[in-house]
Amino acid sequence: xxxxxxxxxxxxxxxxxxxxxxxxxxxxxxxxxxxxxxxxxxxxxxxxxxxxxxxxxxxxxxxxxxxxxxxxxxxxxxxxxxxxxxxxxxxxxxxxxxxxxxxxxxxxxxxxxxxxxxxxxxxxxxxxxxxxxxxxxxxxxxxxxxxxxxxxxxxxxxxxxxxxxxxxxxxxxxxxxxxxxxxxxxxxxxxxxxxxxxxxxxxxxxxxxxxxxxxxxxxxxxxxxxxxxxxxxxxxxxxxxxxxxxxxxxxxxxxxxxxxxxxxxxxxxxxxxxxxxxxxxxxxxxxxxxxxxxxxxxxxxxxxxxxxxxxxxxxxxxxxxxxxxxxxxxxxxxxxxxxxxxxxxxxxxxxxxxxxxxxxxxxxxxxxxxxxxxxxxxxxxxxxxxxxxxxxxxxxxxxxxxxxxxxxxxxxxxxx
Amino acid sequence: xxxxxxxxxxxxxxxxxxxxxxxxxxxxxxxxxxxxxxxxxxxxxxxxxxxxxxxxxxxxxxxxxxxxxxxxxxxxxxxxxxxxxxxxxxxxxxxxxxxxxxxxxxxxxxxxx
Numbered sequence: 001x002x003x004x005x006x007x008x009x010x011x012x013x014x015x016x017x018x019x020x021x022x023x024x025x026x027x028x029x030x031x032x033x034x035x036x037x038x039x040x041x042x043x044x045x046x047x048x049x050x051x052x053x054x055x056x057x058x059x060x061x062x063x064x065x066x067x068x069x070x071x072x073x074x075x076x077x078x079x080x081x082x083x084x085x086x087x088x089x090x091x092x093x094x095x096x097x098x099x100x101x102x103x104x105x106x107x108x109x110x111x112x113x114x115x116x117x118x119x120x121x122x123x124x125x126x127x128x129x130x131x132x133x134x135x136x137x138x139x140x141x142x143x144x145x146x147x148x149x150x151x152x153x154x155x156x157x158x159x160x161x162x163x164x165x166x167x168x169x170x171x172x173x174x175x176x177x178x179x180x181x182x183x184x185x186x187x188x189x190x191x192x193x194x195x196x197x198x199x200x201x202x203x204x205x206x207x208x209x210x211x212x213x214x215x216x217x218x219x220x221x222x223x224x225x226x227x228x229x230x231x232x233x234x235x236x237x238x239x240x241x242x243x244x245x246x247x248x249x250x251x252x253x254x255x256x257x258x259x260x261x262x263x264x265x266x267x268x269x270x271x272x273x274x275x276x277x278x279x280x281x282x283x284x285x286x287x288x289x290x291x292x293x294x295x296x297x298x299x300x301x302x303x304x305x306x307x308x309x310x311x312x313x314x315x316x317x318x319x320x321x322x323x324x325x326x327x328x329x330x331x332x333x334x335x336x337x338x339x340x341x342x343x344x345x346x347x348x349x350x351x352x353x354x355x356x357x358x359x360x361x362x363x364x365x366x367x368x369x370x371x372x373x374x375x376x377x378x379x380x381x382x383x384x385x386x387x388x389x390x391x392x393x394x395x396x397x398x399x400x401x402x403x404x405x406x407x408x409x410x411x412x413x414x415x416x
Numbered sequence: 417x418x419x420x421x422x423x424x425x426x427x428x429x430x431x432x433x434x435x436x437x438x439x440x441x442x443x444x445x446x447x448x449x450x451x452x453x454x455x456x457x458x459x460x461x462x463x464x465x466x467x468x469x470x471x472x473x474x475x476x477x478x479x480x481x482x483x484x485x486x487x488x489x490x491x492x493x494x495x496x497x498x499x500x501x502x503x504x505x506x507x508x509x510x511x512x513x514x515x516x517x518x519x520x521x522x523x524x525x526x527x528x529x
Contacts, residue, residue, distance in 0.1 A: 047463050047464070047465055047525065047526075048463050049461050049463055049479060050426070053425050053426070061463055061477060061479055061525040063477050063507075063525050063526035063527075064507055064525050064526075067507055067526075067527055147465055147475065147477065148475065149473060149475070150465070150467070150473070150475045175462070175464065175489070175490075175493050176464075176493075193426050193428050194421045194422075194428025194430070195421060195423040195424075195425075195426065195428040197421065198420075198421040198423050199460065202421075203460070203486065301426045386430075391426070391427075
């Protein structure tokens with residue numbers, strides 16, 4: 001069995017950034033495994049612009065953004081395998097991949113970075129009520145059909161869920177000649193970024209119905225009609241509020257879930273984000289297995305995926321040089337008031353770097369202050385004029401402050 | 417008076433413009449620029465994809481090099497639909513110069529070997 005220092009699983013925004021950073025930190029014996037036929041992951045189908053403002057200080061499309069990383073992977077001569085699907089992983093870091101070129105191959109890795117991205121919630125996941133006809137499709141699948149394969153998915157379209165991909169697809173389908181009748185969101189606020197509401201819906205006069213969801217899908221073979229109903233504060237359908245839309249396509253943009261099936265094989269602890277529990281090095285509870293990007297928690301901006309993945313890449317290099325001590329005291333990080341999750345979930349006490357906490361709020365809030373506390377000691381606070389669930393928040397904590405910590409750190413959002 | 421959502425970056429600032437074109441609510445100077453442009457001559461960058469004639473079932477993505485007037489978006493899309501290229505393609509290759517005389521080119525955004 002071949003021994004290797006580092007394997008990076010996935011070559012999307014996270015995988016490539018992680019591999020590049022590991023290589024720059026002196027790890028030469030590494031390999032990227034990609035299941036698709038080209039590098040770049042989901043960015044290949046995200047042909048819209050808006051990427052790269054943080055990373056490159058310019059506005060790029062998805063394919064342009066990924067090409068910068070592909071060029072760097074090639075310049076640094078980082079080895080990669082395409083059409084190579086990892087099918088097994090063990091706790092002692094033996095992984096098996098399958099590819100047409102190599103057949104079944106086993107590798108003994110010293111460190112692994114999981115950068116496997118996320119998958120879409122589908123009709124089954126939300127128990128979509130009504131007929132099981134054709135014409136119901138997830139937003140990402142519609143995006144691939146349209147942008148990669150050149151196939152129109154429908155002519156009259158209703159979109160359920162106001163996630164960013166759904167909004168982007170509302171615009172894209174409109175530009176290609178479809179009639180997008182509306183976007184329906186079950187929550188009282190949008191799941192997508194403000195700017196996508198403006199440039200994808202308002203620009204094209206597409207209505208956004210909040211607190212409204214699909215109560216019935218009607219269609220014998222192909223979708224014929226979608227019924228939308230208002231919901232109450234408990235998200236229960238209110239009878240008598242039906243709106244009917246004749247349409248041939250229903251696009252679902254109802255959430256993304258980190259793709260971690262390999263971590264499940266090895267009983268790696270998983271958090272409420274559905275990604276792995278990690279420390280400040282983006283290292284899972286299994287020492288030497290790191291993770292970053294959308295397989296850790298779903299991001300709204302790709303630039304932050306690349307940033308997080310660089311941390312994982314650098315950390316993997318530290319680990320391989322025995323500079324991370326997993327026996328150090330673990331300080332738990334807890335989400336407090338108004339916060340749905342915090343990454344990382346714990347920190348090792350003697351940190352090499354300062355720590356960035358990432359979190360999301362549960363609901364839209366104004367004039368808030370983010371408090372980082374340990375017991376009654378305030379370690380840090382940051383004022384935030386406005387916070388929305390669709391925008392990931394980042395706050396920093398100096399590593400020196402960790403010495404003041406008692407048992408745990410609580411991050412909360414409070415009125416100013 | 418008008419309230420706008422800035423589309424310059426993912427932050428999506430809520431902008432307020434008064435009758436004298438004074439902009440508030442912007443986090444950065446680009447927000448001000450956007451608000452004034454949006455109220456005087458709104459523009460958008462268009463992205464789409466076009467056929468690659470010498471590859472089976474292959475599309476390549478394209479964009480406008482400069483944003484085009486909002487009311488010309490569908491006319492620009494019609495022009496983009498007429499375009500096709502041969503592989504290999506390189507990011508930045510110009511497919512159509514000065515589309516509809518709008519001082520914006522259609523360029524390739526994906527490398528296809």
